[in-house]
Amino acid sequence: xxxxxxxxxxxxxxxxxxxxxxxxxxxxxxxxxxxxxxxxxxxxxxxxxxxxxxxxxxxxxxxxxxxxxxxxxxxxxxx
Numbered sequence: 001x002x003x004x005x006x007x008x009x010x011x012x013x014x015x016x017x018x019x020x021x022x023x024x025x026x027x028x029x030x031x032x033x034x035x036x037x038x039x040x041x042x043x044x045x046x047x048x049x050x051x052x053x054x055x056x057x058x059x060x061x062x063x064x065x066x067x068x069x070x071x072x073x074x075x076x077x078x079x
Contacts, residue, residue, distance in 0.1 A: 013077045014041040015053060019062055019070040 017027035018038060028035040046053050053066035062070060 008041075009077070011041045011045040011048075012073045014038045015045050015066075016070055016073050016077045018042055018054065019066060 014027060014031065014033070014037075017030050018024050021027050021030060024038045024042070025035045027033075028038045031038065042054065049065075049069075051065040052063050053069060054060050054062060
């Protein structure tokens, strides 16, 4: 069962903050959301796109796809 049915601006924003700040917890604090909400939004985005954006495990960095999406999404979510 999918938590989200389509890619949303909030998913992109949550992913971008996690990528920029380096953690789901930091992104959650920045966005005023709970950490599990940010995690679920990023995972739903990964499922929707069919790619891994953040390496699994504590302190996981961005994958190549994640770096590309962060670069492309930045102007849209920061506007």
